[in-house]
Structure formats: structure tokens, C-alpha cells
Amino acid sequence: MQYVIIGNGVAGTHAAESIRRLDPHGVITLIAAEEDAPYCRPMISMLLEGSAAAAQLPIRGPDFYDALKIDAVIGKRVRAIDVAARTVTTDAGRRFAFDRLLIASGADPRPIKARGLHLENLFFMRTAAQVRAMLRALPACRRALVLGGGLVGFKAAYALLRRGLAVTLLIRSGHPLSMQVDPQAGAMILASLQEQGLTVRVQAEVTAFEGQTTVRSAHLSDGSTVPCDLVVIGKGVLPALDFVPREAIAVDLGVVVDQYLETSAAGIFAAGDAAEAHDIARKTRWVNAIWPEAVTQGRLAGMNMAGRPTPYRGSLGRNVIRIFDLDVMSGGLVNPPPDARYTVLQHHNPGRRRYRKLVFRYDRLVGMVLVNAIEQGGVLLSLIQGEIPIRIRREALMAPTFNFRQLLPATV
Numbered sequence: 001m002q003y004v005i006i007g008n009g010v011a012g013t014h015a016a017e018s019i020r021r022l023d024p025h026g027v028i029t030l031i032a033a034e035e036d037a038p039y040c041r042p043m044i045s046m047l048l049e050g051s052a053a054a055a056q057l058p059i060r061g062p063d064f065y066d067a068l069k070i071d072a073v074i075g076k077r078v079r080a081i082d083v084a085a086r087t088v089t090t091d092a093g094r095r096f097a098f099d100r101l102l103i104a105s106g107a108d109p110r111p112i113k114a115r116g117l118h119l120e121n122l123f124f125m126r127t128a129a130q131v132r133a134m135l136r137a138l139p140a141c142r143r144a145l146v147l148g149g150g151l152v153g154f155k156a157a158y159a160l161l162r163r164g165l166a167v168t169l170l171i172r173s174g175h176p177l178s179m180q181v182d183p184q185a186g187a188m189i190l191a192s193l194q195e196q197g198l199t200v201r202v203q204a205e206v207t208a209f210e211g212q213t214t215v216r217s218a219h220l221s222d223g224s225t226v227p228c229d230l231v232v233i234g235k236g237v238l239p240a241l242d243f244v245p246r247e248a249i250a251v252d253l254g255v256v257v258d259q260y261l262e263t264s265a266a267g268i269f270a271a272g273d274a275a276e277a278h279d280i281a282r283k284t285r286w287v288n289a290i291w292p293e294a295v296t297q298g299r300l301a302g303m304n305m306a307g308r309p310t311p312y313r314g315s316l317g318r319n320v321i322r323i324f325d326l327d328v329m330s331g332g333l334v335n336p337p338p339d340a341r342y343t344v345l346q347h348h349n350p351g352r353r354r355y356r357k358l359v360f361r362y363d364r365l366v367g368m369v370l371v372n373a374i375e376q377g378g379v380l381l382s383l384i385q386g387e388i389p390i391r392i393r394r395e396a397l398m399a400p401t402f403n404f405r406q407l408l409p410a411t412v
Contacts, residue, residue, distance in 0.1 A: 001026040003305060004088050004096050006078050007104035008032035009041065010291060011272030011298030013060060015102050018302025020068045026306070028070045029096050031088065033105075035075040036128050038064065042291055044131045049159035057128060078105070083248040083265050100267050100305040103244065103255055104298060107237035107273040107289055112147065116209030122231045125156050137230060141165060145218050145228035147206060149176040151319070153234030158323070160232070161198055168199040168226050170206065180319050180330050184348060185355055185369045192324050201226075237289060239274045252276050254287040259311045261301040269305055271297035278314035281332035281366045281384055288315040316385050320374075326353065329374040332384045333359055333367035342366075345398055356398055363389045365397065375400035383407075 003019055003026055005012045016028055039057040046052035065072040076090040081101070088096045109124035121141065123134050142165060146157040149171030157169045169176070175186025176193065193200055201220070208219040209231065218226045239254040250256040250264035254276030261269050261277070272294035279286035293315045303310045318331030336342040336359050343360040352372070358380070359367035365383045380397065383390070388407065396402055 001306075002097055002099045003028045003102070004098040004100075005030045005102045005104060006032075006088065007102075007106055007272070007274070008034065008038050008072070008074070009104060009106045009272060009294065010038070010059070011104035011106075011274075011294040011301070012102065013038045013064075014295055014298035015104060015271060015302035015305070016068055016070055018299050019306045020070075022303060022306035022308055028068065029073060029098075030065070030070050031073040031076055031078055031090060031096070033075070033077040034127055034129070037062065039128055041127075044125065044128050045155035045159050047128065048125070048131050048134060048156065049162045051162075054128070054132075078243045080243055081245055081249070081268075083245060083268065086267075098267075101269065102298075102301055102305060103241070103263070103268065103270040103274050104272045104294075104301075105240040105243075105274050108240045109152075109233060110236045110238050112206070112233055112235055114206045114208055116211070116215070119209050119211045119213065119215040121214050121229060122209065122233065124233050125152055126237065134230070134232070138163060138165075141230040143228045144168070144230045144232065145170060145206075145226050146232045146234060148234035148236065149173060149200075149202075150179060150234065150236050151177065151321075152236065153232070154321075154323075156232040156234050157193075157198060160230075161196065165230070166199070168201060168228070169193070170204055170220070170226075171200065171202045172205055174202050176200070177321075177328075180317075180321075180334070181328065181369050181371075182334050182357060184346070184357070185328065185330070185371050188353065188355060188371055189323055189326060189328065192326050196324050237273065239276075239287060241274060252285065256285060259313075260304045260309060261297055261312055262304065269301045271301040277312065280314040280316045280387065286315065286317070288317045290317060290319070292318075316381070318381055320377075325372075327370075327372055327374050329368070329370040329377040331368050331377075331381045332365075333361075334369050336361075336367065343394070345394060347398055356400075358394070358397055360390070360394060363391070365390060373400055376402050379404050 038060045079091045080089045109126045144160045144165045144167045146169045161167045205221045206218045209215045210217045255270035273289040276285045276287050300312050321328045346357045348355045354373040355371040356373050357369040
């Protein structure tokens, strides 16, 4: 059996390990655009911040490819997939035949439209190489502008603030982390960031960058100008799928997969940030580009590719973040539509800076936002993920002292 894996991120890495465990003699070829060995992508913001060293990033030893007998084609992007011929072609023109193929190509930064994008010191923050380039530029920089209030933009702003730069965070929506939390939690996070010295501009976008060779300022959509000598573009990511033939493989935002993580083309699978799978809370297909789901999907995809059918229940978006003096935990559907099927419970204690919000769809918990009151957050997440009916008073789940045993009489 010939396996080809596109991508050496956490999904591709776990897929390769699953395949090798089940098929000791199969031929595994792994093609990756990044030249770094497999590393922990969520830690690159800690590298920028200075709280982690580069040596802490790798998630596998230097002998990973050799130990698993993987033919690693590193530093090459896949240019095309020929579904009928069962081949993959790289940008260097090399062609690889496959019986089973995994698309685990990850995601690319979402591009922006603005004049002056050719200037130096404009960075994305998606890869370790991009962070290393930022670190080389830092000694000559004093004022940073970060675009995007999502996780990438937020982590970049936090890291640069810790490095001593004056940082302006530019957010198109009304508050940071609008995809992860609701407006109330967003307002608490915004206030905390401002208290720590971060300048936050909301509901504004960049229209142009100015400078000779290096960026010196940015013009905003409200007519104002922000001085800056370093810019991080953190406007989210899009699945990296420019090589996927849409006429042969179904693609929406990501590659559409079934419960076995197989695409619409037989023998071709997808996992990680490139895959669009069933979302447990939303009850629809969704791309949940988070590390734990990439691990699970990669592992299961590898098992299915190697001939051990193993279904995937679906993904669930969730995040745990420490923001100065705020512990924030969220999961599932945090901003439900105005629909009679949904019930929302909220409790906000401004004096203690605590906030809890739970979202129910009929008798199931489907979403939560916890700020400085994250006790039993893991239990609540398990209720969402397990789609467990809530047979007790819903208000009981709002108490930080709630525990799983309170549900047992209704679930056994």
C-alpha cells in the first residue's frame, strides 16, 4: 500500500503514526511546505513573547521520519492532485503515486487588501519561520500595529506588549475574540487589555501602509493614521487548498469529509485545519481549526487509511486563554441565533470580574463562556461534547460547585 500525506503538522504527524502502527510495511511519503520538523504551532506566540525557547517547540525527535520509515519531502508545496491517475505533483515537478492520500495541508493566513503591502516589517504569524523573522526585526522596532482581534492577533499583541513595544490592536468588530466569546466577555477582555497599556481601536480597518522601505505608518478606514514600525497581520486563516481540484473533490470552506474523514473522492482523506467536518454543537459542517481536533482527526484518518474503519463523532470548538488577570474558557455555540429553541443563562459579577454564560438547545447544553469562573469547565465541555440530556434544573450548572455526580441519577 502506498500512502501520501500532505502536511507535517500535528494532523499529518499523527496520521503517519497511526498508519505505521497498523501497516508496518506500507510505503509512507510525507510532503510538507514547511522546512521545520514537526512542532507545536500554538507555542509560536510564546516564542515571540520570550516565554518559550525555540528548542521547546518540536513535538517529535530528530529521528521521527527515519524511525517510522517515512520518505519525507520537506520544503515542497503540492501543486496538484490528479484524482483519476492517483498522483500528487509538487511545485518542483516531482510526482508521487498513492493508493491512499491524506490532505492535512493546514491553513494559510487570510490576506488583506491595502496599499503598501510590499513594505518591510509586515508579518503574518502562522509559522515558526515567520516568528523568527519577527524576532530579527524586533530590536529596531518601538511601535507595533496588530490587525485582527481573533486568537492570532490577540496573541501577537500580547506578546509584543510583553516585549516592551507600544502596541495598537485594530479590530473590525466591536470587541476582541468575537468568534470565541460573546459581547459581555469581550467587553471584559477589552477593558483588561486597555488597563495593561494596550491601545485598542475597534470597528476600523487599514487601507494603506506608508514608508520608504520599512513601514512607518498605517492609514485607517476612519481617516486617521497610526505610527508603526512593525505590523502583524492576524486576520484569521483559510484552509490551504489551492491544489485541490474542486471538480473532483468536494470543497466548501474546507475539504468536506464524512464520518470516516474520507472526502467525496474514494481513498482520499482530509484532517486538521484543511477539513470541514460535522460540528457537534452547531449540527452542521464546520472548520474547527484547533490543535486537539487536528490531533484526533489525524489519528483517526490514519487508522481509516490503513484499513481499520473508525468513525469520527465530530468536532467542537473550544478555547482556554489566560489574559492578564482574566481566565477565559469557551466552547461550542457561544452566540446562538435569536431562536426559540435556545435558552441562555448568564450571571455577571462586575465587582469580582466573574462571568458565566450557558447556552442550551432544548435539553442539551450546546455552548458556554466562562470568565474568572472556570470551575467545572471541563465537565461542562464534556456535557456539550457528549450531547448529554440535562434532566436537572439548568440553573444548577451555573454554580461553580456543580459536579458530574448531580447528573448521574438522570443518566444511569
